Amino acid sequence: MGEQKQGSIPVLPWMRDPVDVSLCQEFPVDHVPCLDSRLKVALQNMGISELFPVQVVVWQEIVGPGNFERDLCINSPTGSGKTLAYALPIVQTLSTRVVKCLRALVVLPTRDLALQVKEVFDEIASAVGLSVGLAVGQSSIADEISQLVTVPEYEAGSICYVPEDISLRLQRGFQSKVDILVATPGRLMDHINTTKGFTLEHLQYLVVDETDRLLREAYQSWLPTVLELTHYDDENISPLANSCLPYTFGPLRTRRTCGVERGFKGKPYPRIAKMVLSATLTQDPSKLSQLDLHHPLFLKAGKTRYQLPVNLESYQLICESNLKPLYLVGLLQTLGQEQCIVFTKSVVSTHRLCVLVNFFTSLQIKIREYSSLQRQSVRSKTLKAFRKGDFQVLVSSDAMTRGMDVEGIRNVINYDMPKYIKTYIHRAGRTARAGQTGRCFTLLRKDEARQFKKLLQKADNSSCCEHSVPSSVIEPLQPTYESALKKLKETVPRTPKKLKVGFKFSKGRNHENETKYT
Structure with a gap:
């Protein structure tokens, strides 16, 4: 419904008329409107004196007049500054937070990329007193938990568990140690499924970087799980959670509290603001629909779908x-x-x-x-x-x-x-x-x-x-x-290109995968 075809490629309505970010000029950091003075110093320490076009446009849509009223879908060449484009406005908007809790989640397909993105966040977030966590499986899950969640003394001997009821996840005494989490989908699901006190109920921002790759592979159904955990309504709330928790703890009530803090006063169910990014963004409607984007704005560099660096x-x-x-x-x-x-x-x-x-x-x-x-x-x-x-x-x-x-x-x-x-x-x-x-x-x-x-x-x-x-x-x-x-x-002897990884089933019989050599 509502799709237009260009040749054989179906195109969603909101992708027909993208905003061309390449028409925007670089902008001096000193003149960026509303930019926190502490962040200006942090950027200067990073050797950054100007924002690139994609960074300027995203800033305008999140911090500026756009006020993040629409989710952002960004198709920009590699090396154009996409990481700082989302990191800077997120840190700016969270810099006034009072209580520490997990408010921004950035999901990436690989550990190496996640480590790199965390380094960018670290350099600017520390300037305004925000904490950035990492969940990529680089260390044991117990070590990660100690970095992400404060565990009350009476629970110190049992930081992992198999969840039985939503009320068990929301016990008082647990507190997030981070404001922003950079994660790979597999380890994110580990924490969602087994880490006591880990919750996405306060989440305000979801960034899906390298979107086409993350949508191409299921990764334990991480995306529908995250969206489900950050969307609440009266019918889906556990009666036990509502009855046994104070006003500030239940899912519905916490969302209301976050809504007021984000500037959504009078709107009890504020949406999770999303940004999806890639240099080779998919146009497949069936894949993009999984993101449940809110009136998305398509930002694109140039007129063609695939863009190489200008120089x-x-x-x-x-x-x-x-x-x-x-x-x-x-x-x-x-x-x-x-x-x-x-x-x-x-x-x-x-x-x-x-x-x-x-x-x-x-x-x-x-x-x-x-x-x-x-x-x-x-x-x-x-x-x-x-x-x-x-x-x-x-x-x-x-x-x-x-x-x-x-x-x-x-x-x-x-x-x-x-x-x-x-x-x-x-x-x-x-x-x-x-x-x-x-x-x-x-x-x-x-x-x-x-x-x-x-x-x-x-x-x-x-x-x-x-x-x-x-x-x-x-x-x-x-x-x-x-x-x-x-x-x-x-x-170096010739090595099997594909190792034996299992069996293929055909007509009720088992067949080993053929081993090929390079």
């Missing part, structure tokens, strides 16, 4: 398949000491390629790998070292494609051509961020060139130049390459 230069490098590692090494050599991220198609390819390239000792470039095969602590340590400039080249699987921000990355290399334009956009978006320039190189076989051109046309980009590595660079590397291949074969 990005795209290049393609044609080479024979069996010589791709050699051309990669040659390309890295021509780039010198500039920091670079090399993307591969899988975690196995990432490991093998990193080992292989490190056998080129004459390259004199420090190279490390980054993938989901590694422990979180290892990945965090590697990323920290990369940001410090301790090494020049990071070989990565797509674990790092979405949202990860490493300042000063000049080059991105697609060792394996991405299958989808979304993947290309997120990979390329690791460079040319925050108004800086950057280059994205893609290594291709001859038979992939045509497909790659079609891929870029989906982003309204056909200006991909040819790049070549001089033969004077390649030829001297040949002997080392042959030697490196032999060492790789001895060091």
Whole structure:
């Protein structure tokens, strides 16, 4: 109902006429209306003197005249400042809170991205006395609980439980230690289901970052659970909860209290204000409807659905398949000491390629790998070292494609051509961020060139130049390459691409998944 079709793609009515944020100009922090002076100092300490266009528009809609009367749906390129776009106004609006409780929830698909977003919140929230929590499974759930919830003494020996009744969740004595929570969906559900005293009843803001990925996977039905826990009416309230709790504790009554505090006086059931964001936002009505958006306002940078960074230069490098590692090494050599991220198609390819390239000792470039095969602590340590400039080249699987921000990355290399334009956009978006320039190189076989051109046309980009590595660079590397291949074969045996993960059921019989090798 109410949908319009553009070609074969159904479009929701509110997506037909987006607000083009690219028409807005950058705005000096000193002149941002209503911005708390403490936040101005925090931004200056972060080296931020101006807000980017998407940040200005979101500020106007939340703190300014918009007053967050509509939910925001934001489709903006990587590196355009989306994290600060929602973090700054949320911190500003919560800065006047009196009682500490969980009022803002930010959900992200990966631990690494959640850690990065929390760092942004920490830098500005601390300036106004707000606390930011993290729930990503990086530590034990008991450790997380100790950081999120104050447990009364008589409950100290039992901080986790299986919930039986809503009244048990709302016992007096429990108190949130955080105002803002950054979480991955799986660990969020762990706390919802098992953590005593953890509640979303005071929630005012819900941010769904990297929305298309979070909507593509169920993650234990986190979204319908969160929406259900933050929506109350007379029919759904437990009679026991109403009868045994004081005025300020029952779900209905707490929502009324929050409503007055938020400026919704006279409206007993204020909505949860939502922001959904992605550089490659889905337009699928069935997926977007899950968010239950309130009169959404669509903010978009540019006219096309897929946007690459403005200052990005795209290049393609044609080479024979069996010589791709050699051309990669040659390309890295021509780039010198500039920091670079090399993307591969899988975690196995990432490991093998990193080992292989490190056998080129004459390259004199420090190279490390980054993938989901590694422990979180290892990945965090590697990323920290990369940001410090301790090494020049990071070989990565797509674990790092979405949202990860490493300042000063000049080059991105697609060792394996991405299958989808979304993947290309997120990979390329690791460079040319925050108004800086950057280059994205893609290594291709001859038979992939045509497909790659079609891929870029989906982003309204056909200006991909040819790049070549001089033969004077390649030829001297040949002997080392042959030697490196032999060492790789001895060091890293071929690894199953897909491990045995279970059984497929067909016609009443069990069939093991076929094991394939790269």
